[in-house]
Amino acid sequence: MRKxxxxxxxxxxxxxxxxxxxLALAACGSSSSSGGSGSSASGNGSSSNASGSPLLFGNVSxxxxxxxxxxxxxxxxAYFDQINASGGVDGHKLxxxxxxxQSSPSxxxxxxxxxxxxxxxxxxxxxxxxxTESQYDxxxxxxxxxxxxxxxxxxxxxxxxxxxxxxxxxxxxxxxEQKGLKKPGIIDCPTPSGCVSTFQNIQKLVESQGMxxxxxxxxxxxxxxxxxxxxxxxxxxxxxxxxxxxxxxxxAMKAAQAIGYHPYWTLLWSSFSSxxxxxxxxxxxxxLVPSAYNISSPAFSQYEATMNKYIGQGKWVLSALGLTGWTxxxxxxxxxxxxxxxxxxxxxxxxxxxxxxxxPLLPGPVDLSQPGAVKGMPSVRNWMWYLNTIxxxxxxxxxxxxxxxxxxxxxxxVG
Numbered sequence: 001m002r003k004x005x006x007x008x009x010x011x012x013x014x015x016x017x018x019x020x021x022x023l024a025l026a027a028c029g030s031s032s033s034s035g036g037s038g039s040s041a042s043g044n045g046s047s048s049n050a051s052g053s054p055l056l057f058g059n060v061s062x063x064x065x066x067x068x069x070x071x072x073x074x075x076x077x078a079y080f081d082q083i084n085a086s087g088g089v090d091g092h093k094l095x096x097x098x099x100x101x102q103s104s105p106s107x108x109x110x111x112x113x114x115x116x117x118x119x120x121x122x123x124x125x126x127x128x129x130x131x132t133e134s135q136y137d138x139x140x141x142x143x144x145x146x147x148x149x150x151x152x153x154x155x156x157x158x159x160x161x162x163x164x165x166x167x168x169x170x171x172x173x174x175x176x177e178q179k180g181l182k183k184p185g186i187i188d189c190p191t192p193s194g195c196v197s198t199f200q201n202i203q204k205l206v207e208s209q210g211m212x213x214x215x216x217x218x219x220x221x222x223x224x225x226x227x228x229x230x231x232x233x234x235x236x237x238x239x240x241x242x243x244x245x246x247x248x249x250x251x252a253m254k255a256a257q258a259i260g261y262h263p264y265w266t267l268l269w270s271s272f273s274s275x276x277x278x279x280x281x282x283x284x285x286x287x288l289v290p291s292a293y294n295i296s297s298p299a300f301s302q303y304e305a306t307m308n309k310y311i312g313q314g315k316w317v318l319s320a321l322g323l324t325g326w327t328x329x330x331x332x333x334x335x336x337x338x339x340x341x342x343x344x345x346x347x348x349x350x351x352x353x354x355x356x357x358x359x360p361l362l363p364g365p366v367d368l369s370q371p372g373a374v375k376g377m378p379s380v381r382n383w384m385w386y387l388n389t390i391x392x393x394x395x396x397x398x399x400x401x402x403x404x405x406x407x408x409x410x411x412x413x414v415g
Contacts, residue, residue, distance in 0.1 A: 054093045055343060057332065058121040059325070060111045063100035071322035073098045075303075076125050078310040079329035089336045092343070097121065123348050125328045166201040168290045169241060170406035170413075171385035172266035173205055175288060175399070176239045181264050182211055185237030187228045187252055189244055190217040198243045198268075201413075208413035218252075220245050225252040229261055239264035246275045254281050264288065269385075273319040278393040289395065290385040290404075292362065293323045296397045299360035318395075323361065331357045331366075363403040 057080075061073040073096075080094040088094060101108035176184070184206050189195040199215065206213040214235040216228035222244075229252055232240060240263050242249045249271055256263065264286040267276070272291045280287065294300065303326055307316050316322070331352075336343065338351040357366045363384040384403040388395040 052091050052093075054095045055089070055336070056095045056097065056121050058124045059096055059098040060101055060108060060124065061098055061321075061325075062103045063098065064102050068103065069317075069319060069321045071317045071319050072325040074311045074316055075307065075322040075325035076329045078306050079326055079333075081310040082306050083333055089333060092336075094333075096125075122343065122345055123332060125325070125332045166198070166205060167406040167410045168269040168385055169202050169266075170205050170409035171290045171387065171404040172239075172241070172268075172288055173209060174404055174406055174409060175387055176264060176266055177209065179264065181239040183214075183236050183238045184211055184241065184266075185214040185216070185232040185235060185239070185263075186241040187216050187218055187225065187232070187244060187248070188241075189220045189248075195243060202241055202243075204413040205409060208409065218244065218248060220248065222248060223251055225255040226259065228252065229256040230259060232263070233259065233261040237263060239266050242267050242271065246271065246273055246279075249276055250279045250281070253284050257281050257284065262286070269320050272388070272395065274317050274393075275319070277318075277390045277395055280390055280393070284390075287390045289388045289390065291320060291323075291388055291395070292385065293320070293327075294361055294363065294386055294397075294401075294403075295388065295395055296401055297360045303361070327359055327361060330359055331355075331368075 059073050059076055061070065062068050063070045063073060077096050080096055083089065084093045099111035099114065101111050173184070176182075186199060186202055188199045203213045203215075214232055214237050216231045218225055218228050222228075225248065229240075233256075240252070242252060242265065244252070249265075249267060253265065262285070265284075265288065267287065267289045269290050269292065272289050272293075276289075303323065304318075307322075334357055335348055335352045335355055338355060339347050341347065352368050355368045357368060358364075363386070384405055386397055386401075386403050387399045389398050390396070
């Protein structure tokens, strides 16, 4: 799945958290609260492991650009700050340095190139989107990385990475069918390959359930969605997938409301953002948003409290990508705690291969020893989604708080 998934739609990575081992950030800015210099790290990606020496990790995020999501990096930093406040991991403080891909796949590629050349960074923590895109605009990086002398440099850990199948959309479909909604449509962005892939996968999912998908395309820069929603209204569509940026989601809802059209809005995972929830047109109803995270768990309240403390109340945005960074940081810390001996790229990789990660935010454990969607990169597919609606600008968990298992729908469509 490509960068488009960050812009608001996408079948994208269910809890797409990653730990990309042995990539680094030369020429990228630091966001570490303690400097992020990594001066204590030695060559070949190994920590000096001196008593109290900091451990340096990296992050690639869309901090600026059309689809800027600094909350992902901020969530990783907040978790590091929380760990450091209690003494770090075995006396080692955690430092973070980040690279802004500016919502550009080519810039993301350059970030990864610099990551792979700097031996001071022990791992990458954050969203796996940048790396799993290698099958699109970063194939050259994949080749270079797999031929590297230190093969640990090629490994990416994607928590519940499900970019290939779109089980978030499948969960939407299952719920819509329960409501008797069987005339689906989609408003999608037609240009980036990720948008095309999203449309094709949703089409397969819909057809596997005996339905036909009506479609209307709109560029990510579109501001008037009236032609698109009118076309879907005339086609009798009663539930719409939105494969657009948050602004496009809001514009489509405004346009529909203006023409008296009230479909069921079935959004995709990356629309789980307060930028969407707080901007819905007044009176908008029937909005379904899947999430990999249990927002009713005590852990969700802990996340909010930590972000308020270390990032600042009112200075961060609740989003799926922020929670992705948070759970990625949790996974990294659990991996570090499992290492007995020197902390290196190789020892991090080995420890993660033996890790079964659990979090009260997730519907189940994640076994990192399982093969992933991208060749040579371990990940786990998670078919479970919590369903949420939006009420008064906030996400409210529905379906009795039970996650939807969409595996059967996905396997019937894409295997």
